[in-house]
Amino acid sequence: MGFNADLHSRLDEIATLLELTGANKFRVNAFARAARAVESQTKDLSSLDEKDLIAIDGIGMGIASVIRELADSGSIEELEDLRKEVPAGLANVLDIQGLGPKTVRLMWQDLGITDRAGLKKAIDDGSILTLPRMGEKTVENIKAALTFASKSNERLALGIATPIAEAIVERLKKVKGVKQCAFAGSMRRGKDTIGDIDILVSTTKPEEVAEAFCEADDVERVIARGESKCSVRIVVDGNSGRWKSDGKTPPTVGADLKIVPDASFGAALMYFTGSKEHNVRLRERALKKGMTLNEYGLFPDDKSTTESPQSRGVKAVAAKTEEAVYTKLGLPYIPPEIREDAGELDLVETPGFIELADIKSDLHAHTTASDGVMSLTELIQCAIDRGFHTIAVTDHSKSSAQAGGLSVERLRAQRDEIEEARKHFGKKITILAGSEVDILADGSLDYDDEILAWLDIVVASPHAALSQDTKTATKRLLKAIEHPHVNIIGHPTGRLINRRKGLEPAMDEIIAAAVEHDTALEINAHWMRLDLRDTHVRAAVEAGCKIAIDCDDHAPEDFDNLRFGIATARRGWLTPELCVNAWAAKKLHNWLKKKR
DNA sequence: GCCGTTTTCGGCCCGACTGTTTTCAGTCG
Numbered sequence: 001m002g003f004n005a006d007l008h009s010r011l012d013e014i015a016t017l018l019e020l021t022g023a024n025k026f027r028v029n030a031f032a033r034a035a036r037a038v039e040s041q042t043k044d045l046s047s048l049d050e051k052d053l054i055a056i057d058g059i060g061m062g063i064a065s066v067i068r069e070l071a072d073s074g075s076i077e078e079l080e081d082l083r084k085e086v087p088a089g090l091a092n093v094l095d096i097q098g099l100g101p102k103t104v105r106l107m108w109q110d111l112g113i114t115d116r117a118g119l120k121k122a123i124d125d126g127s128i129l130t131l132p133r134m135g136e137k138t139v140e141n142i143k144a145a146l147t148f149a150s151k152s153n154e155r156l157a158l159g160i161a162t163p164i165a166e167a168i169v170e171r172l173k174k175v176k177g178v179k180q181c182a183f184a185g186s187m188r189r190g191k192d193t194i195g196d197i198d199i200l201v202s203t204t205k206p207e208e209v210a211e212a213f214c215e216a217d218d219v220e221r222v223i224a225r226g227e228s229k230c231s232v233r234i235v236v237d238g239n240s241g242r243w244k245s246d247g248k249t250p251p252t253v254g255a256d257l258k259i260v261p262d263a264s265f266g267a268a269l270m271y272f273t274g275s276k277e278h279n280v281r282l283r284e285r286a287l288k289k290g291m292t293l294n295e296y297g298l299f300p301d302d303k304s305t306t307e308s309p310q311s312r313g314v315k316a317v318a319a320k321t322e323e324a325v326y327t328k329l330g331l332p333y334i335p336p337e338i339r340e341d342a343g344e345l346d347l348v349e350t351p352g353f354i355e356l357a358d359i360k361s362d363l364h365a366h367t368t369a370s371d372g373v374m375s376l377t378e379l380i381q382c383a384i385d386r387g388f389h390t391i392a393v394t395d396h397s398k399s400s401a402q403a404g405g406l407s408v409e410r411l412r413a414q415r416d417e418i419e420e421a422r423k424h425f426g427k428k429i430t431i432l433a434g435s436e437v438d439i440l441a442d443g444s445l446d447y448d449d450e451i452l453a454w455l456d457i458v459v460a461s462p463h464a465a466l467s468q469d470t471k472t473a474t475k476r477l478l479k480a481i482e483h484p485h486v487n488i489i490g491h492p493t494g495r496l497i498n499r500r501k502g503l504e505p506a507m508d509e510i511i512a513a514a515v516e517h518d519t520a521l522e523i524n525a526h527w528m529r530l531d532l533r534d535t536h537v538r539a540a541v542e543a544g545c546k547i548a549i550d551c552d553d554h555a556p557e558d559f560d561n562l563r564f565g566i567a568t569a570r571r572g573w574l575t576p577e578l579c580v581n582a583w584a585a586k587k588l589h590n591w592l593k594k595k596r
Numbered sequence: 597g598c599c600g601t602t603t604t605c606g607g608c609c610c611g612a613c614t615g616t617t618t619t620c621a622g623t624c625g
Binding site for chain 1: 608
């Protein structure tokens with residue numbers, strides 16, 4: 001584990017343990033916020049002094065010295081003390097849905113419960129009922145949540161969750177009385193994984209929407225069903241395409257429905273889209289401007305503490321659209337993907353981030369020659385159908401034997417086939433003869449330089465030895481980036497979401513080298529990969545690094561994954577100028593030729 | 597513990613739902 005990852009998990013652990021000791025909640029929050037701030041840093045924080053550390057938003061003198069303590073001594077005294085004080089299994093109890101710090105602390109202090117096994121015992125022997133405010137119904141809920149938590153608590157991949165949410169939205173739109181319906185939450189923000197599905201609806205007939213939502217066939221359990229809010233668990237079909245199911249996909253996903261008046265749809269969409277941190281900042285901003293913001297709208301703040309403004313009939317300053325609310329807060333419209341309290345409130349105008357329609361080429365695709373299911377002509381036709389001006393054929397290189405990697409002889413034969421296809425398809429599209437060349441464990445490439453120079457495009461990717469330590473992995477990738485014939489580094493870390501952590505190279509060094517050698521880094525758009533991930537893209541964009549967004553197509557439907565790559569790109573603040581797939585044909589081809 | 601275009605002290609977002617209570621605490625997002 002790299003220093004930053006280690007620091008992140010320790011700060012998070014401090015926050016959790018503090019919470020369980022009943023510490024001041026603002027102090028708890030400060031550690032949790034600092035942990036998040038650390039997560040989005042690409043610089044190795046162990047090399048920074050306190051002055052540079054406190055420049056990071058969310059880190060002050062106290063936590064800066066904690067970071068220095070970890071860097072210098074390898075441990076944090078306060079954390080070690082907390083670990084002695086709080087039983088190790090208690091954090092797992094806190095993770096159970098419906099149990100918060102107050103209850104878990106009571107269980108620990110009064111009943112001596114220190115882990116999930118102890119909780120189960122207290123439920124079985126009834127001793128749990130001696131706690132205050134603890135009745136039969138609550139115990140039933142805890143019991144159900146405990147059973148669920150022991151099965152899985154993994155977040156769902158964006159690509160699995162999105163079709164589920166879209167199906168719900170389509171279904172609810174058909175319910176009588178529905179005006180607007182949309183999904184929100186981390187899915188709308190395009191995060192690579194989502195915790196649950198958030199659906200927002202405006203309607204004249206709330207009961208009918210609640211019924212359609214709670215009583216659908218795939219609903220496994222209804223957790224809450226109120227007039228304006230419902231919560232259910234939905235059965236998931238865990239098909240993950242060419243990566244065989246490993247049985248770890250959660251069997252169900254939580255889905256929340258929020259029903260709002262049509263006049264508040266924009267404010268509600270903002271509230272439900274989040275992120276929580278972004279919303280908190282907006283509300284603070286509203287207060288400073290003499291207003292108060294909630295999911296019903298932006299209201300003048302008349303300091304009444306008895307009732308909410310909407311229930312007293314106060315007229316909203318803005319509520320109908322997100323644009324209106326942002327405008328009244330003195331902000332430009334902020335795209336959902338960057339609502340993370342990561343500098344977006346300092347924007348003075350809406351940035352022109354890359355969009356799906358900007359993409360004019362795919363530079364990473366496979367055919368039946370290696371492990372794809374499309375013939376060469378099928379692949380080309382798919383690319384033409386998408387309106388692309390260029391498609392690169394990049395089957396695997398010889399070391400990827402399990403994926404049918406091409407020997408030099410087969411590579412030459414494929415090029416002959418491509419020449420034929422060029423005659424057949426004529427000016428409709430440019431077909432590039434390329435390869436997805438393995439970056440071997442030592443950073444050398446899987447074909448000789450002579451072959452690499454002869455290809456039209458080289459995407460170099462790591463496929464094996466993905467557990468290397470940071471230093472080795474960094475050296476390995478740097479060697480590939482510096483290679484004179486490499487155009488793009490494919491899925492740079494090799495991670496698979498929820499499956500494999502992949503390499504953890506020093507990203508700032510990787511990005512700096514990519515800029516220096518004019519090598520693009522790929523956002524692999526497949527939802528199992530999304531590699532580069534959002535935080536890496538953001539750092540790359542800030543450094544002026546070129547980015548490729550490719551679908552790594554193996555089958556026709558893989559082209560549809562582009563939207564997930566775009567979401568990741570937008571989360572990284574990518575504009576079309578830095579994305580090679582958004583360039584006009586001539587500009588792209590000239591760029592590729594510089595390394596041939 | 598963090599933070600400041602009213603502040604270096606005194607704040608720190610806001611509302612819904614549930615289950616337990618006779619008015620609200622805890623949890624969640």
